[in-house]
Amino acid sequence: MVAEEGRKLYLKIDATDRMKQLMTEYYIDAKGAEGTDRPICWITSGGPVEFLIAMDVIPIYPENHGAMCGASKMGVQLAEVAEGLGFSGDLCSYARLDIGSAITHGGPIGGLPRPDFLLCCNNICGTVQKWYEELARYFEVPMFLMDTPFIHKTTYEHATEYVRKQCLELVAFLEEQTGREFSLERFAEVAMLSVEGIELWKEVLKTAEHRPSPLTCFDAFIHMALIVTLRGTPEVVEYYRLLKGEMEKRIENGISAVPEEKHRLIWDNIPIWFEMRNLGQLFARNNTCLVADTYTTAWAIDIKIDDPLTSMADAYTGIYLNISIDLMFEKLLALIERFSADGVVMHSNRSCKPYSLGQYDLARMVTERTGKPVLMIEADMTDSRAYSEAQVRDRVEAFIESFP
Amino acid sequence: MTVAGVDIGSNTAKAVIMDNGDILATSLIMTGHQSRLAGRRALDLALREAGLEEGDIALIVATGYGRLTTDFTDQKVTEITCHAKGAHSVQPEARTVIDLGGQDSKVIAVGENGKVVDFVMNDKCAAGTGRFLEVMAAALEIELDNMGEVSLESESPASISSVCTVFAESEVVSRVAEGTNKMDIVAGIHQAIASRIYAMTVRVPFKEKVIMTGGVARNIGVVRALEKRLETSLVVPEMPQHMGALGAAIIAEERAGA
Numbered sequence: 001m002v003a004e005e006g007r008k009l010y011l012k013i014d015a016t017d018r019m020k021q022l023m024t025e026y027y028i029d030a031k032g033a034e035g036t037d038r039p040i041c042w043i044t045s046g047g048p049v050e051f052l053i054a055m056d057v058i059p060i061y062p063e064n065h066g067a068m069c070g071a072s073k074m075g076v077q078l079a080e081v082a083e084g085l086g087f088s089g090d091l092c093s094y095a096r097l098d099i100g101s102a103i104t105h106g107g108p109i110g111g112l113p114r115p116d117f118l119l120c121c122n123n124i125c126g127t128v129q130k131w132y133e134e135l136a137r138y139f140e141v142p143m144f145l146m147d148t149p150f151i152h153k154t155t156y157e158h159a160t161e162y163v164r165k166q167c168l169e170l171v172a173f174l175e176e177q178t179g180r181e182f183s184l185e186r187f188a189e190v191a192m193l194s195v196e197g198i199e200l201w202k203e204v205l206k207t208a209e210h211r212p213s214p215l216t217c218f219d220a221f222i223h224m225a226l227i228v229t230l231r232g233t234p235e236v237v238e239y240y241r242l243l244k245g246e247m248e249k250r251i252e253n254g255i256s257a258v259p260e261e262k263h264r265l266i267w268d269n270i271p272i273w274f275e276m277r278n279l280g281q282l283f284a285r286n287n288t289c290l291v292a293d294t295y296t297t298a299w300a301i302d303i304k305i306d307d308p309l310t311s312m313a314d315a316y317t318g319i320y321l322n323i324s325i326d327l328m329f330e331k332l333l334a335l336i337e338r339f340s341a342d343g344v345v346m347h348s349n350r351s352c353k354p355y356s357l358g359q360y361d362l363a364r365m366v367t368e369r370t371g372k373p374v375l376m377i378e379a380d381m382t383d384s385r386a387y388s389e390a391q392v393r394d395r396v397e398a399f400i401e402s403f404p
Numbered sequence: 405m406t407v408a409g410v411d412i413g414s415n416t417a418k419a420v421i422m423d424n425g426d427i428l429a430t431s432l433i434m435t436g437h438q439s440r441l442a443g444r445r446a447l448d449l450a451l452r453e454a455g456l457e458e459g460d461i462a463l464i465v466a467t468g469y470g471r472l473t474t475d476f477t478d479q480k481v482t483e484i485t486c487h488a489k490g491a492h493s494v495q496p497e498a499r500t501v502i503d504l505g506g507q508d509s510k511v512i513a514v515g516e517n518g519k520v521v522d523f524v525m526n527d528k529c530a531a532g533t534g535r536f537l538e539v540m541a542a543a544l545e546i547e548l549d550n551m552g553e554v555s556l557e558s559e560s561p562a563s564i565s566s567v568c569t570v571f572a573e574s575e576v577v578s579r580v581a582e583g584t585n586k587m588d589i590v591a592g593i594h595q596a597i598a599s600r601i602y603a604m605t606v607r608v609p610f611k612e613k614v615i616m617t618g619g620v621a622r623n624i625g626v627v628r629a630l631e632k633r634l635e636t637s638l639v640v641p642e643m644p645q646h647m648g649a650l651g652a653a654i655i656a657e658e659r660a661g662a
């Protein structure tokens with residue numbers, strides 16, 4: 001049954017203003033650095049940004065920018081530019097719209113500042129490697145590839161060593177590019193701040209264990225921007241402290257994110273950026289809170305301070321998209337249990353093959369093991385041409401109607 | 405107590421009026437481009453047939469894609485829940501509902517109580533839907549309603565390997581050009597649909613009995629092809645297109661009584 005709209009379906013999080021301010025400052029600063037002697041590096045979302053921060057290099061995340069373009073509903077027009085150049089419509093839409101934006105300076109902020117070099121880590125997918133090679137050709141800048149072996153069952157010492165050695169090569173690469181010297185001390189400091197930010201972020205997400213939950217995964221998708229782009233800086237630590245405080249206040253005052261939380265679900269895969277608002281309201285209207293997701297927790301990695309390079313190598317190798325289905329299943333099960341979820345919503349994302357391949361197996365495994373239902377919705381994170389609102393609304397409502 | 409269920413689909417709008425479990429009247433019209441009006445007209449038609457006025461109806465439940473645009477209905481429920489309900493009422497032993505409508509196809513696993521246990525729907529694709537058959541009928545220049553009978557005469561169905569409507573259409577055109585019999589081509593089309601639906605049935609806990617609903621259930625060729633592919637017989641209710649509206653009316657009865 002659908003909730004009467006007595007209370008607003010969406011409660012604004014006050015901290016959002018501060019986050020927007022930080023993100024705006026970050027982009028203004030980065031755009032201002034273009035053409036100056038302050039180096040800019042484009043980096044993949046799973047890349048080890050701590051090295052860049054420690055070397056005072058400005059990190060730029062095309063994927064975060066892609067999400068922004070998607071949320072501003074500009075994804076299609078930018079993707080079409082790339083398609084016009086011959087890039088396949090089956091290529092990840094982040095790659096397509098990033099290429100489109102690089103060429104046209106299109107998007108909500110008029111494109112990204114030109115990179116001086118690129119850092120690509122293939123722990124999220126193989127697509128990024130080809131995409132960054134394309135960028136390297138287009139901008140005529142060097143690219144560093146960090147190769148992280150896929151984890152089938154467990155990590156091996158030689159694999160960790162392989163990645164750790166690449167961290168050292170990365171340091172040499174950065175020293176050469178910037179003409180600056182790497183300081184392990186400064187790096188440890190950044191890693192420490194990164195850990196602190198990550199810990200706080202985990203605690204923010206943990207508040208959703210409370211019933212009713214003070215936040216939904218749709219909130220988490222927005223508020224993750226800082227942990228992705230600026231972890232390792234003091235601002236991030238300060239911000240998540242603020243956000244955590246606000247969530248704890250909500251719990252204290254009995255305020256829930258969804259007016260009447262009856263059902264709790266887990267979200268799997270990247271958000272559908274252009275549809276977040278509608279989806280959030282659709283679930284809220286049906287008294288359902290998406291309490292956790294496999295996406296924002298991907299940034300909840302562990303880095304140990306005593307041996308930052310080795311633990312960095314392990315952390316970046318072990319992220320969600322670089323592990324087997326069996327290991328993903330364990331993580332998903334843990335989320336279902338920890339957040340007392342009644343089921344799972346899987347976004348089968350046309351763009352993101354590593355995230356979407358195997359979802360039907362995962363879904364079956366979840367239902368077999370827990371008896372909990374899984375809903376599959378087909379979409380794309382930024383390409384709205386692959387989305388049918390009426391069909392998704394139908395599936396979501398029918399799914400929720402089937403709950404006891 | 406008298407209640408109504410209105411199902412506004414992409415192709416047709418249906419209404420069912422019920423009184424204490426008995427069906428008083430039903431209606432079916434083409435949806436056209438204004439789904440809101442179609443629902444209204446379907447309801448009016450059924451009311452007229454039953455000799456009733458809207459004021460006599462205790463509760464109206466809307467379902468189908470057009471349900472959200474209606475303003476004359478009291479409650480809205482998805483057609484997945486309604487089809488399960490409707491199918492369960494005519495065949496309580498049914499555990500799987502295959503619904504092939506104008507614009508989408510779905511396979512629903514139903515519990516003993518008529519509630520949805522699990523379901524899959526086709527993604528943004530017309531293959532296996534009424535729309536698919538319409539396109540094929542046009543390509544073959546035969547009447548949609550004759551396809552079923554025509555295909556039963558085939559002894560060696562042509563192979564239509566593509567499940568994509570656009571590709572399948574060009575396959576059909578080339579089969580025609582090759583001089584393949586129309587009945588074999590139609591039988592091949594039905595087999596293609598059956599294999600598409602089969603792929604969906606393996607994604608839900610598929611159990612017998614299987615009931616088929618939606619407009620495509622009126623095509624005996626598809627029914628036979630599915631039975632062969634699924635290796636089980638299908639129950640086709642008398643009014644397969646009305647199962648959604650019937651389910652909506654039953655839900656209206658439950659809710660009005662509660």
Ligand code: SF4
Binds near residue numbers: 063125127128
């Ligand atoms: S394919 Fe997936 S992991 Fe790779 S860049 Fe695209 S969205 Fe990210």
